[in-house]
Amino acid sequence: MDQAQLLSSLLVSVGYRLPVMIALGVALVLLLGAPKAVARSAALWALAILMATTLFGAMLAVLPLLLIAAGNFDGIAALNTALGIGHFALSLLEAGGFVLLAWALARALRANAVAPG
16 A cells, blocks of 8 residues: 555545534534533533544544555454454443433523523
């Protein structure tokens, strides 16, 4: 695999996650303009978790490409199980981020319904 193919593969791998990162960035900007509250803090933590899992997922996807480029084919076979475990752990963390985001939304909506308006 030459450098152009490696760069192309890396850009495609990261490009798949770009729409999610843009959406998380927009959500972050929206939350930064919201009034300070417990729900806002929880939502910011949830976004941080989701951003981190997206970035770590991109790194896990790129790792086999780097091993192929280095010609380390034995390393890829050994890395297969570790990558599976890593992707599973990231999925669990991402699910926790979504649950935390939903909790923050529910809390904010309940607080809004109780407030006199």
